[in-house]
Amino acid sequence: MTPENMRGGYRWRRPEWLDVLSPGGWVICALAVVSTIVLVLWPIPRREGLVFWTFAKSHQRLYEPITEAWNSEHQREERVHIVLLSAGALQRRLLSGFLSGTPVPDLVEAYVQIVAQAFMGPLEDVGFVDLTEVIRAEGIDEQINAPSFAPWTSRGRIFGLPHDVHPVLLAYRADLVEAAGIDVRAIETWDDFVRLLRPLVRDVDGDGYADHYLLNIWETNPELIESLMLQAGGALFDAQERLVMASETNARVLATVVSWTTGPQRIAVNAPEFDAAGNKMRLDGTVLFSLMPDWLTSAWRQDLPQLAGKVKLMPLPAWERGGRRTTVMGGTMLGIPKRVQDFDSAWRYAKHLYLSPDLARALFRSTGIISPVKQHWSDPIYDEPSPYFGGQRYGRLYIAAAPEVPPRTSSPYNPLAQIKLADSALALKAYAQQHRRYTVADLLPEARRRLGQAEAEVRAQMQRNLFLAQERR
CATH class of the missing domain: 3.40.190.10 (Periplasmic binding protein-like II)
Structure with missing residues (x-):
């Protein structure tokens, strides 16, 4: 209903454009205009210095x-x-x-x-x-x-x-590993890691579940997966910030990580950092090895004082003999x-x-x-x-790793690429479980396919940014 009033002999009708918004909507618009004017014109004093x-x-x-x-x-x-x-x-x-x-x-x-x-x-x-x-x-x-x-x-x-370097070492429950008679100095590669330590993944109390797992990593943590890709010489973006998600190196790392998290030969468990459940798993020895950037050492000392004297550090196993023994996070x-x-x-x-x-x-x-x-x-x-x-001189261990930290780029699309990497890992694990294919060789073709699809999706978003597209021509 349109209100009408008689003023000075003339009939006044409210303009139809006022009906675009409710009275409350117009009040909000008015407040927005006033606040914008105040923001622009009001002098903002700055502290001296x-x-x-x-x-x-x-x-x-x-x-x-x-x-x-x-x-x-x-x-x-x-x-x-x-x-x-x-x-x-x-x-x-x-x-x-x-x-x-x-x-x-x-x-x-x-x-x-x-x-x-x-x-x-x-x-x-x-x-x-x-x-x-x-x-x-x-x-x-x-x-x-x-x-x-x-x-x-x-x-x-x-x-x-x-501000930092943030090299990554491998923290492990030395009390449990050494009690089993395992010398971690014999571990040079990830293949060595799995072969020498797999006997620790066993059901001790007979409840049908393993009491110890070797590694804290899961398909839902793309930051850890990306760090391992960097260690192996892969990356989500190359030095020129070009998207390279679907590289052979990345596919092999992804297939390996998924092979660790599922199947009858599973060695990994999800024990999140800064998490009560994850900390309990560390205290109980459910997880024996964790990737540890230098900044995480203080969090463990503060949150897990019960592990004092029971934890040691070692270089990361390399992806191939003579390869890089650290990464960055x-x-x-x-x-x-x-x-x-x-x-x-x-x-x-x-x-x-x-x-x-x-x-x-x-x-x-x-x-x-x-x-x-x-x-x-x-x-x-x-x-x-x-x-x-x-008793380790752990500062010297991190210093020794610092020059070997892999370079990485700071693409604005890295967060999106990490999301797509997690999607690929989840899809690859579902594929492994559905088809009962758990070895790296079995998973590698599907890993290539999933990363190729993820790369195409990220690239489609990148091509919408005309500024970056023009600069890279």
Whole structure:
């Protein structure tokens, strides 16, 4: 019903376009318009000095003493103020700031997934300052472990200082393995691993289920599968950020992982990290070996103190004799957004913090993370024996693995590729169970097919991004 009123002798009819929305809808639109105007016109005061965002409380605690000393020695406009945000809030605010012009910090710590999203558009539109030339001019590229730059590099340009290396070793229940008379030094390859350790997968209490499984890996964890692909020389994207999911190396790793998780010769179990059920499986010895990046060592020490002295570390078995004995998982960088107030001051602080020997020592002591700065690797702190890891000098083990960490790219489509990788693994396991085909040789043709299909699906999404497509022509 259209309301009508008589005003001054004229009949007034409400315009029909007002009926497009309800009165409540128009109120919402009005509020949106007003809030947008306020956001654009309202002056946003900035704290004097440089603002530094981080997402990790443990990082903030380490940085505060160094930052306080920095602030005491510098003018007010060069002082740094650390702001702690949740990982999700930091990602949303930073990426929206890059796109909309809303406030962003002068320095920011960002992890792999955030940085990958920032690389989505043309190179000139990346929200971080391109640090390539200044890093090379100052010789920082020679000071830092070369593979550590890879996740922060897009199309040959470096956009951040590496915080870490994150090599991966194999943690194992030394008390149980050694009691069985097994010397892990005899294990060089994954074939050796399965052959020598399979006798441990047995039903001890007679309930019909194995009491011990060898490895913590499952088809639903694409990050672990990708890490093993990287170790084997595969990748989801090559050095030029071209999609290479369906490579023969990737197919063989996928077929091998699925063969570990199903069938009568199954050796793997799903024991998630940071999970009560997963931790109980580790305490009970249900899982004997776990892939362990350096950052995970502190989580085990904190969450599983009962395993102190019962756990040791060893290099990963290689995929072939003489092959790589480590891989990589995770990563963080320190970047400088293009709208930084004072680049020179921000860059000086970034170097002061990330290249600091004091930070390297504190970082390892509190989190187990080794520094990417090679000159710090001779620090005696890495030679201290760890009671938790059976007296091993575990810092030195991770340092030895650091130069062998495989390079990886930071494609904005890597999260999508990981999802499709998980889909492929699930489908391959279903195929194995349906057809009762459990060996790597039996699964390899289907693994190739599934990865080819996954690659086609990811490529279809990538081709929608005209900016990246044009740059790669």
